[in-house]
Amino acid sequence: MTSSLADQVAARLDVARERIVRAGGDLERVKVIAVTKGFGPEEVSAAFEVGLRDFGENYSDELVAKWPTLEHTARWHFLGAIQRNKIGRLANYVDCWQAVSRVVEGEAIKRHRVAEPGELSEPASLLVEVDTTGAPGRGGCAPKEVRNVVAGLVELGCRVDGLMTVAPAGDSAKAQAAFDQVALLREDLGLKELSMGMSQDLEQAVSAGATMVRLGTALFGSRPKGRRL
Numbered sequence: 001m002t003s004s005l006a007d008q009v010a011a012r013l014d015v016a017r018e019r020i021v022r023a024g025g026d027l028e029r030v031k032v033i034a035v036t037k038g039f040g041p042e043e044v045s046a047a048f049e050v051g052l053r054d055f056g057e058n059y060s061d062e063l064v065a066k067w068p069t070l071e072h073t074a075r076w077h078f079l080g081a082i083q084r085n086k087i088g089r090l091a092n093y094v095d096c097w098q099a100v101s102r103v104v105e106g107e108a109i110k111r112h113r114v115a116e117p118g119e120l121s122e123p124a125s126l127l128v129e130v131d132t133t134g135a136p137g138r139g140g141c142a143p144k145e146v147r148n149v150v151a152g153l154v155e156l157g158c159r160v161d162g163l164m165t166v167a168p169a170g171d172s173a174k175a176q177a178a179f180d181q182v183a184l185l186r187e188d189l190g191l192k193e194l195s196m197g198m199s200q201d202l203e204q205a206v207s208a209g210a211t212m213v214r215l216g217t218a219l220f221g222s223r224p225k226g227r228r229l
Helices: 003-022 041-049 060-069 084-090 103-112 143-155 172-189 202-208
Strands: 031-035 054-057 075-078 096-100 125-130 159-165 193-195 212-215
Touching: 003 031, 003 041, 003 202, 003 212, 041 060, 054 060, 060 075, 060 084, 084 103, 096 103, 096 159, 103 143, 125 143, 125 172, 125 193, 143 159, 143 172, 159 172, 172 193, 172 202, 193 212, 202 212
Parallel strands: 031 054, 031 212, 054 075, 075 096, 096 125, 125 159, 159 193
Antiparallel strands: none
């Protein structure tokens, strides 16, 4: 890795942190998740070098390929749709599953996360994804279903830490309404974490109370077209 790449990521991270602060966020409270989807191990290593420890991936193949490139002090977040036939492959790589929408997904994650011989396996952190749009093909559960999903996961013994959402794209008012709605749900349920906001809308998310923002292009620039590991 060239130092210039780490320098570029560091400069962009500084800008992102300034945006968080201007939006009223506390840098001790708002965690930056470096979304490395589509980027290579070089960008991942550069982000780690400048102090980031939480990384997000949407595809199982990319996560498994990049996981060995970092020290195990890094935490990996799986952001993509959860396919039950791939949970077994990912269970011991992923520290936080950010897109849980059904109780059966949590049950499979819990069942597949096993300890190494002589070690205790820490439960994976689960965030329940909330779909505020109702649009076909969107991930997550409807707001009216969130309480039951959280209760079902807790009953299974899963570690439910918070909620996650992806705001509607291209409409600032609808995005703010979505963030505010999910923030109220999180508060009502008494959960700790609230993952919402990406490179283009982090200010709105932070102002609504986000504790995690998921940043890809804001840290690494444009994604290389067609690049997949």
